[in-house]
Amino acid sequence: MAVLIISGSLRKDSVNRKLVAQAGEIYGGEVITADLNLPLYDGDLEAAEGQPAAVKTLADQLATAEAVIISTPEYNKAPSGVLKNALDWMSRDSRKLFAGKPVAVMSAAAGRTGGETAQYVLRNMLSPLRANVIAGPALCIASAGKEFETGQLENDRYLANLAELMDLLRSTAAVTKAAKAA
Numbered sequence: 001m002a003v004l005i006i007s008g009s010l011r012k013d014s015v016n017r018k019l020v021a022q023a024g025e026i027y028g029g030e031v032i033t034a035d036l037n038l039p040l041y042d043g044d045l046e047a048a049e050g051q052p053a054a055v056k057t058l059a060d061q062l063a064t065a066e067a068v069i070i071s072t073p074e075y076n077k078a079p080s081g082v083l084k085n086a087l088d089w090m091s092r093d094s095r096k097l098f099a100g101k102p103v104a105v106m107s108a109a110a111g112r113t114g115g116e117t118a119q120y121v122l123r124n125m126l127s128p129l130r131a132n133v134i135a136g137p138a139l140c141i142a143s144a145g146k147e148f149e150t151g152q153l154e155n156d157r158y159l160a161n162l163a164e165l166m167d168l169l170r171s172t173a174a175v176t177k178a179a180k181a182a
């Protein structure tokens, strides 16, 4: 069993990419990194081909994962298009991949609110997928470029919240696994 880390930004030097990598390390165990470089969802493409290869890869990773960590950038007060596109593709899989899946959400952004609005929207986006989103603590990394100047998060206040969030994600995943096995 593994944790799937999803960055809503495709940028190589993305702060969200760095944040989910650090979160995955703290979570521990096997970490699978999602690649959201997917074709745009198009019903005609889906009807003609089913899931494109990159979409199938992500769907299978999600099916395997015991827990998911998602960090979204804030683009004009909303999550990125690539993240929305990926969730739309995942919602079309007949396995109901997100239903009951323990998910931790977070955000990192340049602004002073740390992508709080985007994260709120992301929580709503996960609601129709029936993901088991950990309620808190909220983790919104403000002025994220500065926070990740050394390559990783070092701010104690943020790190305490991240550790608590990962503890809760791990314990929720354990309970979910036990319930499935029963």
Ligand SMILES: Cc1cc2nc3c(=O)[nH]c(=O)nc-3n(C[C@H](O)[C@H](O)[C@H](O)COP(=O)(O)O)c2cc1C
Residues within 6 Å of the ligand: 009, 010, 011, 013, 014, 015, 016, 017, 073, 074, 075, 076, 077, 078, 108, 109, 110, 111, 112, 113, 114, 115, 144, 145
């Ligand atoms: C199209 C676009 C819209 C943005 N809108 C916001 C915004 O609403 N709030 C904010 O704090 N930062 C905004 N930013 C700045 C991002 O927070 C910043 O580029 C951040 O580093 C993106 O995350 P990444 O490093 O993971 O790619 C925006 C950036 C882009 C490219």
